[in-house]
Amino acid sequence: MAALFRRIDRYSLLLLATVLLATVLPCRGQVASGLGIVTFAAIALLFFLHGAKLSRDAIIAGMTNWRLHLLVLAITFVAFPLLGLAFHAGTVAVLAPTLAAGLLFLTLLPSTVQSSIAFTSMARGNVPAAVCSASASNLLGILLTPLLVAGLMGGTAHVSLGEVRTIAGQLLLPFVLGHLSRPWTAGLVDRHKAVLSLVDRGSVLLVVYTAFSAAVVEGLWTRVPAWQLLLVLLFSALLLAIVMIGTSILAKRLGFDRADSIAILFCGSKKSLASGVPMAGVLFPAAQVGAIILPLMIFHQLQLLVCASVAQRYAGNQPTERTVQEAALAS
Structure with a gap:
């Protein structure tokens, strides 16, 4: 328990x-409306900075490994949703x-970006592929998450072209503008990580609070x-255990090397709190x-704890002595 608390x-x-x-001091009325505007702007700024951070070289280097990216996308947007339907039932x-709807909703979300790359790097995996794969998933x-929500959660959610435009305007457009701004902003972003x-963290905290x-x-x-x-x-x-163990086995069966398998594991097994909220x-x-995102918040904490432990095991002096299946179960 003490070791878990330290993590x-x-x-x-x-x-x-x-x-x-x-819970103690919820925002109401005009304060809630004002915070909503601030939160929208903070999320847009977050994705602008993510776009400015992603280099063209990383995109080109990562795009060549198309088998890896297809597998990550299949895990994220096919295998996860199928498991979500089974768990929901x-x-x-x-x-x-x-809460049941929230559990299904989290399985329809894209992968994380920063933590996928960080854990891949920590475990000595294929970082350029992780950068490209995690960014592509996000x-x-x-576009895919609203479509999946409409198809699988139509009775719970209200998805229309207007909602898709709102999401694209808040997330996709700032990302594209940020990437186009790289000639002027790349150095600034790199110097002020x-x-x-x-x-990143502040915008999510704002959304969670509201x-x-x-x-x-x-x-x-x-x-x-x-x-x-x-x-x-x-x-x-x-x-999480099913996805991590299944992803590890599948990557090995399909003949991916150790570095690629690590990138597949960490990009395919996680769900984005920054996008999902x-x-x-x-x-x-x-x-x-609030209730819908509760399962996502719980899953988010679990994936960080487990993936940190698995990445540390991969980075050890003898990374091949324990498989990722054993590491995931041990965590």
């Missing part, structure tokens, strides 16, 4: 503190409808007992967003 970083504690703040009888998810991290505030005002915690959160934790852990705010009624 929980400050950001995880800040997320918990944000939920607590929204098995949990809808024991979980509150919004960008394609701007801490600013990107601050915007989403949970709206949910608390509507009586979230009177509808979600603690034992249901424990079930979400257990289901999330099982989902603002998407949920657009796709679902405000009163439901």
